[in-house]
Amino acid sequence: MSDIQHAIEEMFSERSAACPCCGATLSPEMLRDLLRQAEHLQGEHQAFRRLTPGAGGMLIDPHAHMIARTTDDYEAMAASGVVAVIEPAFWLGQARTNVGSFVDYFSTITGFERFRAAQFGIRHYCAIGLNPKEANNRELADAVLDVLPRYLGKEGVVALGEIGYDEQTELEDRAFRAQIELAKEFDLPIMIHTPHRDKKRGTRRTMDTLEACGFDPARCVIDHNNEETVEEVLDRGYWCAFTIYPSTKMGNDRLAAIVERYGPERIIVDSACDWGVSDPLAVSKSARIMAQHGLDEATIRQVVYHNALKVYGLNGEMRETDWLDPAPVDQRTLYGGNSVLRGQAPRVEQDNPDRIV
Amino acid sequence: MNDRHRDSPPFPPDLPDHATASAWVHWQASRSAWQDLLQRWLNARTDGSWYARQCQYLALPTEIGRPMDLLFRTIGQAPRKLGKQDLALNDAERENANALQAGFNASRWSVDQAARVGMILAASSRLPNSTVFAALLDELANHGDIQEQIALYQGFALYPRDPALLRRAGEAIRSGIRPVFAAFALRSPWPQAMLTQSMWNQMIVKTFFLDLPLWPVQGLAERANENLGEILCDLIAERTAAGRSLNPEIWRLLALCPGERGHTRLRQRHAGSPAGSHEMHALQLAARESPHADIRSLAPAGPSGIAFSDEWAQLTQWQE
Ligand SMILES: [Zn+2]
Ligand SMILES: [Zn+2]
Secondary structure, three states, X not given: OOHHHHHHHHHHOOOOEEOOOOOOEEOHHHHHHHHHHHHHHHHHHHHHHHHOXXXXXXXXXXXXXXXXXXXXXXXXXXXXXXXXXXXXXXXXOOOOOOHHHHHHHHHHHHOHHHHHHHOOOOEEEEEEOOOOOHHHOHHXXXXXXXXXXXXXXXXXXXXXXXXXXXXXXXXXXXXXXXXXXXXXXXXXXXXXXXXXXXXXXXXXXXHHHHHHOOOOHHHEEEEOOOOOOHHHHHHOOOEEEXXXXXXXXXXXXXXXXXXXXXXXXXXXXXXXXXXXXXXXXXXXXXXXXXXXXXXXXXXHHHHHHHHHHHHHOOOOOOOOHHHHOXXXXXXXXXXXXXXXXXXXXXXXXXXXXXXXX | OOOOOOOOOOOOOOOOHHHHHHHHHHHHHHHHHHHHHHHHXXXXXXXXXXXXXXXXXXXXXXXXXXXXXXXXXXXXHHHHHHOOOEOOOOHHHHHHHHHHOOOOOOOOOEHHHHHHHHHHHHHHOOOOOHHHHHHHHHHHHHOOOHHHHHHHHHHHHHOOOOHHHHHHHHHHHHOOOHHHHHHHHOOOOHHHHHXXXXXXXXXXXXXXXXXXXXXXXXXXXXXXXXXXXXXXXXXXXXXXXXXXXXXXXXXXXXHHOOOHHHHHHHXXXXXXXXXXXXXXXXXHHHHHHOOOHHHHOOOOOOOOOOOHHHHHHHHOOOOO
C-alpha cells in the first residue's frame, strides 16, 4: 500500500467523506476507487516519460477518418506525437446516392484534408476504395469502380481500402474481388475492413478470397482484429491491425496483452477515429499503456510507428523523409517550411481566423 | 467509362467564334514551343525519356482505351517517376522562358510540376478549341489531389488567354486551400491579362486574408482601379478597429488607386507613422509608385529605376 493510501485509510477508515466540489457523499469504496485511478494515471505518465527520450516520440495513426474530426483533434494529435495519419475511404454514416458524392469525397481526402492536416504539422495519406456497405448498391458500385483508377495512382495514396465484407453478400464479394485486381494493377497494398458482425468467419472468408485472387498477405493489413482473430491472421502472414475503441471492443489494456503474447511483429494499432464515439489519441495512449505493462521501447515503437510505416510505405508514397526532411516543393507549398527534424512549430496562424476563407 | 460527369456545360465565350478559333490555332503554335522548352528542362534534370513517351501517348488521337484515364495516371505518377526536386532554372533558362512568354516565371516550380503542366499541354494538342480545353481542366481539377491542383493552376501562365477558362480561374480564386490559390495568383501573367475587374479585386483582397505576399502578383499597377481602392480602405478600417496587423503592401496598392478616402488614409497614416519605422518605409516606397503627384510628394525622392518588387520582397516578412 502506498503512503497516500495509508494516509487516506487513517483519515477516513470506514467513514464517508463529502466531495469537495459537489458536496455529495463519497463512500470509502468510492474514495479507494478514485485513488486507484489516480495512481494508475500516475503510473502511466511515469512509464511514458521513461519511453520518450531518444525515441523521437513519433507516432503514426494508420487509420483515422480525419474529415470527421475538428482542428482541436489535429492539435492534440500533433502534440501527442502523431507525425502522419492515413485516412481510408469508407462510408459516411449516410448512404451516398450518386457517384459524384464519391468523387468529391475522394477529392476531399486527397485534397483539402491533406492541406488541413499539414497546417498542424501532420502528414496526411489515404487509402482509396469502395467500402463493402455501399458495394451493395450495384449500379452505384459499378460507377464507383469505374472512377477508382483515377485516384489509385495519386500522390499520397498508400493503399486500396477500406475494403472487404460487411454483411458478406454476393455484391460485396463482387466489389471486393474487382478491387483486389485493381490493387494488383496499381501495385497497392490493401487495407481490409473486417465485419463487426460474424467477425471470425468473415475474417477467415476475407483471407480466403484474398488468397484465391492470388494477393500477397505480406502486402495486406487486416484491420479491426480482436483476440479471436489475431492468431489466424498472423499465422497466415498478414499484417494485423487493432482499432482501439474507447468503451467497447478492443481497449488499450487488451492490446497490450496481445502484444505481450504475440510480440510486435506485424502488429499495428490505430484509432479509426470518425464521427462515432472514438478517440483520436488512441495510439499514444496505447503506447503509454504498453509501457506500463513493461513492454520495451523497441517493441512499442514497432507497434505504434515502424510497422505502419513499413507496410503502408510499400508503394513508396509514404516515407519517413516526408516528415523528417520533406522535398523543398512540399515544404514551400504545404508545410510552411516545417519539418519534424528541425523542430519547427507547425504554422497555424493563431491570430488569423481568416486563413480558410 | 462513365461519361455522365465528364461533360460540363461550356462557359459562354465573350469573343466571337472566329476570334476564339483563331486564338486557339495561334495558341497551338506556341504550345509546341513551350513543350519543347519543358522537355529540355526535364532532360537536363531527370529521366526525360519516360516523360517524352507519356507526352507522345497523350497526344495520340486514340480511339481505344480511356484517354482521360491515361492522363490521370501519368499526371499521378509524375512525382514518383521524375522526382520532386526543384527545377532550379539557371539564368539562361529563365531568360529563355520569359522570351517565349512574357511573365512566365517557373522559378519556384519543381520537376514534377513542370512535367504535369507539360502533360496537360500534350493532351491538349488533340483538342479542337478552348472550350474543350477548359472542360479538360475542369475534369482534372475536380478529380485532382492537392499537388495536382497546384500544378494545374501554375500552368495557367501557359494556357490560352480565352474567356472560356475564366470559370476555372474563378475556382482557384475561390479555393480555401492557400497553396492552390497561390499557384494561380502569384508569378503568373494570366490573371492580369484575363480576369474581370471584380475577379481581380477579389483575388487581390484575398491575398491579404490568406497572409500571402502581394509583390509576386503581376500587373498590380496596370490593374489598379478605384473600386479596389474603396475595398482596401474598408479593409484597413476593419483591421484597425479589430487591432489586427496588416501586410504593409496594402499601402502600395492603395497608393496605386486611391479614391478620396484613400488619399486621406495615406496622408493620415504618413503623418502618424514614426520616421524610420517599418511602416514609414512601406508608406514611402508605396508613395513613390503612385500615379498621383500629391501622394508621390509624401516620399523623399528615391533613386530612379528602383526595382520595386525586390524592395517589397525585402520589406515584407510575409512568407508564402
Ligand atoms: Zn473499418
Ligand atoms: Zn474506418
